[in-house]
Amino acid sequence: MNNRTRARTFGSALAGAVLLAGVVLAPPAASAQDRVVLTKGHTDAVDVHYADGELSLKVHDDTVSPAVIRDPADVTFQVLPQAAIEVPADPRYSFLGAVGATVWVLPQTQDPDLLWPGWNTTTLNSGVFTGDKVKLSLVGVDGPGNVTLFGVNAFGDPLIRFRSDDGLPDAIDVPVHTHAHASWAFSAEGSYTLKFQADATLTNGTALTTGPVDYTFVVGELPATGPDVSLSISGMADEYQPGDTVTLNAVQSPQTELDHYHWFSRCQGADDFAVVPGEAGASYSFTATRELNACEYVAKLYDDDHNVVAASEPVSLWVAFPPDPVGPSQTITATIDESQGALVVSVNPDDRSVVLPPAQLSTGGDRWESNGELRPVTVTDTRAGQPGWSVSGQIPGDFTSSGGQSFSSSFLGWTPQVTSQGTGQGAVAGPPVAPYLVGTPGTGLATSNLLASAPNGAGRGTAQLSAGLALSLPTETAAGTYTATLTLTAI
Structure with missing residues (x-):
């Protein structure tokens, strides 16, 4: 990849957001034994929470489905070797090191082959903190090199958020209801401890702080953690x-x-x-x-x-039916009304915002394009008759910005997925829907489109659905942050 291309991937011009409506429980907290290494996928690495009068930092792990909340002490964030790039010959990026030097970068826009960490205050309510904001600080870095977190504006100019080699702490104010990403750059391979801290003041004047919280990052290959051993289970009989x-x-x-x-x-x-x-x-x-x-x-x-x-x-485990009774016996018959039960589609109220990465110019330079992932959608069918079901989605209105600009929701398409389901549930993902392009068929999500379905005689149980999202806009679309609401319907 040449330097000009790398600089362009740091740039941003347009951001979109999709809000989903529904109700399910919040992501569960992982138990202490669930220590993990995160290598690919989305995670809110610095996830700010407030409960019972205390401010805390967690990790919102979206690399699994359903998502879970983890303690930072139980997580190692791995910056894979393929994150290595050369510092471009662009003076705006001289803070990364000498031209041609190797740095390891987790980019601001999602790369499916790398980890995509961000920070998140979407669980915080308005009216709780003075100014409806918290202060997020990087107060220390211990490791073999320098660490820099930076964004890029619409003109390709870097916006440094945190930088370890010019003195710490560095702090930024983060409004509540914020979900953000930046590029995370590391100048050397090895193990790092990043110390983040969140501070806020309640509207009654009470000051809150998490104190420094350690986050472990490993750049490159992980060191060996134990003996090379395999495990198997013996003793299970055929029946x-x-x-x-x-x-x-x-x-x-x-x-x-x-x-x-x-x-x-x-x-x-x-x-x-x-x-x-x-x-x-x-x-x-x-x-x-x-x-x-x-x-x-x-x-x-x-x-x-x-x-x-x-x-x-x-x-x-396979367990046989009990043998037929002998001697005096009774037959007990139970009837289940196949009309009983319910079909419910829901999303997590604390995980219903999709923030698409800043749009980039297409290879041909004629479109703004961005790709993201729908947040998990849960379908639970408890109906005894198993009549089957279908879940569809539509954005009935336009994407709009705070400045009054808008564009049609037909420019957003999706590729549905069934990420998990119960045994024999039979859920099948709907067909891909392409974004609207002039002169080609396809109306995007402006009309109702199938997300997934289960046939008659199946469908009972709980399934998790998602979809890859694809935004493709004309280049004359005005810069700005746009939002729209996706409506889900289950029948």
Whole structure:
């Protein structure tokens, strides 16, 4: 990539936003054992929260579905080797180092092959803090090189937010309801500790602070964290009778001195594995019941720092029906009204804003283009009759800006996705919808388009939906920040 192209990728000219309407629970908090390394996808690395009179910093992890809230101490942010670029021959970017020097950059606009961290105050309410803002500071950096966070304006000029090599702390004021991204630049490979802090003043004059909070970034390859060992599960029989004892054993290969395990299970209707409370040994015993039929089990091995060293492949439990009764017996018949139950489509009220990356000129220079991701949409069908369902989306109005400019929502298209679903639910993503282009078919999301569906005789359970978003605008579109509302309908 030449220097001129790299400088252009830092630029910005137009930003769009899509708001979704719906109600579900907020993302759950990850448990302390869920230490993770984030390498690709979107995350609000510095996520500001206020609850019970205290200000705190969390990590909103969107790299998993559904998203979870994590403690920064449980997260390592990896800047992959492919983030390396050369400093361009553009004096505006001299703060990155000498021309041609290598820096590792997580860009302001999303690259699907890299991590996309940002900061977020969308959980904070108006009227709570003086000036409806918090102060976000980078108060310290410990690592092998310099760290700079910067944005780029419509003219390609860098706007430095935080910079470690000219003295810290650096601070910016962040309004509530803000979700923002910048380029994160590191001058050398290795492990860094970035200390962020949030401060605010309540409207009654009370000063709040999180104090310095450590964030761990590793630039380049991760150091080895433990022995090279694999894990498998032995002891699972082909079939059990109700009441039989099931004993599963975690087997290391080769055997090590590590002896800290956790067991996880996932039964029908569940999307994710859940930890089995109290089971931290190499063996796990329980009683087989028909309710556990088709459940899956996984074992994980941990080192002394509670990092996952190895995880087994899932094994499945099969439990036979009880034998036919003999002697005096009774037959009990239960009837389920197939008309009962409900179909519900919802989105997380704290995760319903889609902020598209600043638009870039197309390769041909004739369009403004930006790509993003729809926030998770949850469909839950509890109807016994399983009549099937369909979920559609439409932006009935135009995108508008605070300055009164607008453009048609037909310029936004999507590629629907089913990111997870229950066993046998049968959900299928709808067809891609292209943004409107003069002279070509397609009306974008100005009309109702199918996001996903489940056929008659299926659909029961919970499915997670999403969509890749594609914005394509004429170059004469006025610069500004535009918003519109996507309406979801389930039938």
